[in-house]
Amino acid sequence: MVLLVTSDNEQFQTEKDIVERSVLIKNMLEDVGESDQPIPLPNVSSSVLKKVTQPSTGPTEIDVRGRYLSTASTTVESPSRPPILEQSQDETRKRTTDISEWDQKFITVDQEMLFEIILAANYLDIKSLLCRRWLQDGSQHDQGARPPEEIRKLFNIVNDFTPEEEAQIKKENEWAEDR
């Protein structure tokens, strides 16, 4: 077990194989060797670390996992796994169903937490948590990016293009279609 200490000074006893998915923690453990010393995580709050390391316990947790890790699905029946242990994209795709309505609901409900987890994933260096699907259309099998209007709506982004830029965008899209 490894003892982690969060920015708000909470302590977490966590299994080594779970925390070692974080490149940052893995490197720390390698540097320190076998030790009972706690590992400080000054950029991760306890609420975020809970989301990252603990198995899901309720609907909110499942939502967060699914959204960030692109694995949760309304049809998943397998036992809950900590997000940090989630598997490859291929495996993910097999288990994912149409979740776009749910996606939308989640993103509007809990954006603050979404971004906190993204920042934590970046800090902890956990690639699998830097989910790709939050810009992607969950209803599409090919997993292409969402249309710009949809991304703007989901993240309160303003279309601030100049007419010249709009014209350039139109040309780009025509080229992409004619290819």
Added chain:
Amino acid sequence: MSLDAFRAFVLAFAAHAAKSSKEDIERLIQGSQLRISSLDSQIKSLVEIRDRERACVAALRYLISPIHTLPVELLIEIFKLSIDDVTHIEDAFRISQVCSHWRRTAHNSPRLWTRPLEVDVGKSKKSTRAYADGLKTWLGRSAPLPLDITLLLDSTGVSRRILEEVLRISLRWRALLFDWEGYEPPPLSLVSRLAECRLDSLEELDLGRDAIVRDIDIPDLPSFAAAPNLQVLTICIESNALICGMPWAQLIYLHLECYSSPDDALDILAQCANLESASIRIRGWESDGLAANRDMITLTNLDDLSIPFCGLEEHVTPFFGSLSAPALTTLSLDFSDMQGGLQWTKAYLTEFQLRAPNITRLVFHYGGLTPEDFTTALRYTPSLAELELNACHYFDNTVISALSYEDEVKPLASCLHHLVLSHIHERFTADNLAGMLASRWWTDASELATRLDPPVVRWTYLNFEGFRGQLRDRMAVLQREGLPIRLK
């Protein structure tokens, strides 16, 4: 004002105006129209002010929204993860068309624009100019990073305008490939243009599985010999008079489709001293002795050799007579495209195997070997660990007996632990195969009990395809007993 009050007002106004002259009424109309125009103008201004305020609110909300606070490096990483290989063009465009901040960020991130790109250089498009302009913009965004480009050719010929855009970034080609399936083979004129470019980044060149078509007369054939980093090459030759110059000595992977004399393939191999992996499609010779007087070709680093034989000529084993590959671990022989018979001279392969003592994996597809030829091939592969056979009807009871571990006598291929059999005519009995498989299998418990190092390696992977009836039933029984068998 409620609807009733509004109605009452209009009625009262009309009743009052009814006593006026026509001129007075017309004046009243003019006055009302002026007031309406004034109100319209005020409403328009107010709507503009309202929309501006709405835009301000949205912009301010965006400034404090979590997505705006993400570090740019992280945003780029997420953009990168959101781009799918299949839809990468649409995805990159969509991301860059969200807002000016994202657009700037995306345009300043060349790695978002570096997925392998197919370029249709044919003239069949509605507007080659628009296509070329769009291509130029796309290619510009990946600068200065290297790119993988696949050229699609069709029967309409090559568009000069589009080709120019591709040639313009030749310094950045990492891989240059021709898509041959369903398209035209590369013309010599095009290959010459490509070879004239500076190819500093080029690591992989695929000139297709069809030979170059001589569409122009030029004194010297194109040469890619000056590509300093070229290491992976796919090329097809039908005549030794049309072999482009290549930096053969620096190649580590060669896919050669040789439909001219097999000696041409050997001449090329003789120059490829650093090959690590090779796939050589080659014809045979008309007689056995034709390749006998060649110097030995030693490929010191060759690890993986795949040889699909083709054509009418029956003598293919001389190919091995002048080849030495001391580091070879995988040898794959495919006889399925041979149109004549097969004259197998055991000695050539045996001598080659003596010069390649580290082969651990053998793959055979088809071929008219005898069981004895095949047994000999196995015997001279002392480290054989993996064997894959597809439609090899020489895998019969005698071969199976030689592989069986009985009476504590070390069998043939004692290191063999991985066996794949596909579509093999049953020239063996189910009992024999089951017995052989069982003789080389034991449980962990029995291994612990004996405490002896077994003289054969235990199976780790058994894959059988096309087994039917009793044979399949027997394999299913062994599967239940714990053997690692997969049945298709």
